[in-house]
Amino acid sequence: MTAVFLASGPHPAAATEAVLSAPGASDELRQALEASALTLEAARAPDASAQDIFAAARADYARLVGVLYARGYYGPEVHVSLDGREAADLSPLSVPARIGRVEIRVAPGRPFAFSQALIEPLAPGTELPDGFAPGKPAEAATVRAAAKAGVDGWRAAGHAKAKVAGQSLIADHPDATLAARLRLAPGPAIRFGDLVIAPGSGVREDRLRTIAGLPMGEPFDPDALDRSAERLRRTGAFRSVRLTEAETLGPGNSMDIGLEVVDQKKRRAGAGVEFSSLEGATVSGFWMHRNLMGGAERLRFDFEIAGIGGQDDGGEDLSLSARFDRPAVIDADTGLYLLGAVEDLDEPDYTETNARAGGGLTRIFSPHLKGEAGVLLRYADVSDDLGDRKMTHLTFPVSLTWDRRDDPLDAHKGFYLDGSVTPLLAVGGAAESGALIKADGRIYQQLGSRLVLAGRAQIGSVVGAASDGVPPALLFFSGGGGTVRGQPYQSLAVDLPNGDRIGGRSFIGLSGEARVGVTRAIQMVAFYDAGFVGPDSWVSDGDWQSGAGLGLRYDTGIGPIRFDVAAPVDGDTGDGVQFYIGIGQAF
Structure with missing residues (x-):
């Protein structure tokens, strides 16, 4: 050729x-x-x-x-x-x-094979590349990979200065073989020394040390070094984080670690918009202040106006929230949050004005697993088909999120699991004690270079409290974007004998999408959604609805622009075609 x-x-x-x-x-x-x-x-x-x-x-x-x-x-x-x-x-x-x-x-000549593949000494537990063995193709990349694996094995065992001390690569051309012998120098076992911080950051040095959580005085561990860098990055206060190992060792084979950070801009703002032919437009935005008090704290304000120009029976929903986060308050992986929020909801089946305030702790268990636990006081003034009432709850939200997606904005593979349990303690008014349970699971599988299959399952339940003992905003409805596309917004609820409607105490949502790449920037999507709402805490009596449609995605580089067209498939809650415009995949 x-x-x-x-x-x-x-x-x-x-x-x-x-x-x-x-x-x-x-x-x-x-x-x-x-x-x-x-x-x-x-x-x-x-x-x-x-x-x-x-x-x-x-x-x-x-x-x-x-x-x-x-x-x-x-x-x-x-x-x-x-x-x-x-x-x-x-x-x-x-x-x-x-x-x-x-x-x-x-x-090219003949491909060579290893006649000998030897590297020593190796740290216990070191895993060499499978290809570094006699009889395997003698690729130079395999030799380099074996050398790196050998050095990494010693570093994982606490020998930070391990290196390749010598190598012998002898090619036998008549036999087309390569004898590879590598000799490693592990060096001494090393302990973490001091964290030497370069000047220039607006975050105080004592806070940088606390957030990094470098285990000074303990045996060297490259994973601990990576965790320290990740803790600093996830604060959002820094544009770049760099940790470097000192060239020379200190007393007792201690090794100092250098830290250089470049701060992000202190203030940031953003906005977004979504549109549905029936629900109307939703406008949202935020304003954020980083490093509020010199300790990498973050203060963020969010607002949203939904239902602008909507054709359903509801009006506009308004919400405003403020959240303060401070990292590393108990240990390097545990943070503090304070939250305040107000909402004025004008939905098709109820109106509710509520406020909540409180705080809690956040915990990072691993790069993919995080959780929150808090205490919030929630007050609601509601009006629905069960009457007008006021209720106050002391809530104890606990949540856990496991995110293994390759890209949160446009996942091609992996999964996402989010679960929460919120005990509700009645404090005043018409409130009743109980608990709110929610779970959201998503899975993504790429087939070939162009097809991605995506699935989602949602469940929800209110246990212990009757429907009139919790705010309607904590009950469940189905229909519209986020549940069942093609069905009118919140069109599926619980029908009472007198013709009134209220939210359900149980919910199931199922969604499936097939996303096909047409070009590098354009995707075509076929989807099917189904939703169930029931009057009891667990699935028993209730009704289903479903919808299906086609969509288009345009990749902007920071996330796709979404356009979906859908119609009802099953259920008597709506007819006609609906369309939805937004940013990011539907899930």
Whole structure:
């Protein structure tokens, strides 16, 4: 197979032809050679001079040999000729003014296999690459991977200065084998020294130390170093975080760690908008202040106006909330939050004005698992088909989130699980004690390069309290974006004998999507949603509804713009076609 590229030379009438041939090479190897050959790239450039092509040709000898060595070919021949003359034999002073043809000829030779693959000493538990063994392809990349695994094994055992002390790579060309012997120098067992902080951050040094949580005085652990960096990053106070290991050791084989951070801008604002043909527009925004008191604290205000111009029986919903977060209050992974929020809800089946205030603790268990626990006082003034009433609850929300998605805004694989239990203690008015339980699970599977299957299941239950003993905003409705697209907003509820409607005490939501990439930026989506609302705490009597439709996604680089068109499939809660516009995937 031959690759040919034409490019204009310095003069418009001239053309440089570049040809690469590699008889006997696999398609994968040939493609790697073509991608690495600078001469082919220079030949494509319309403004490349003969000197440019000559320089690229001289550099290609080492580059192409490197590609071959990386794949286990240790006896190759590489020739690069310029108008029939070997580039390596040309003097830079004798390069012609114009080069008409470049020919690269590669004879890979036989692929080599390991006759010996030895690395020692190894730390207990070190796992070497499977390919680093006698009889396996002797790829240079495998040797490098084995060396890195050996060094990493010693570092994980507390030997931070472990390194490759020597290597012997002997190629036997008649047998096409490579004997690889690597010798490691573990160095001494090391303990963490001091955290040496570079000046320049607006966050106080004592807070930087507390947030990083570096275990000073304890044995070196590279994972502990990574956790310290991640703790600093997740505060959101820094644009960059860099931890470096000192070159020289201190007393008792201690090693200082250098910390350099670059602060984010203190203030940030943002806004978003979504639109549904029936529900109307939703406008939201936030304003955030980072490093409020010099300890990497964060204060954030959020507002939302929903139902603007909606065609359902409800009006506009207004909400405003403020949240203060302070990291590392008990230990490096436990933070404090304070929350205050007010809402004025004008929904099709009820109106509610509520306020809540309180605080709690946040806990990061791992990069993918986090939780919250708090105490909030909640007051609500409600009016629905059960009458007008006021109620006050002391709530104890506890939540846990396990997020293994590859991209939260546009997941292609992984899963997401979120569960919460909120005990409700009646304090005053018509309130009743009970508990609110919610769970949300999502899973994503990529098939091939263009198809992503996504599924979602939601459940909810109010236990212990009657429907009139908790605010309607804590009960369940189905229909509209977020539950069942194609059905009118909150169209499925619990029907009372006298024709009145209230929210349910149990809920199930099911959604499935098939997302097909049309281009790199455009996706077509087919989806089906179903929802159940029942009057009891657990699924028993109740009604189902469903909807289905098609959608379009346009990737903006920071998340897709979503456009969905849906219609009812089952249930008697609505008819006609609805459409939805927003930012991000539906789930």
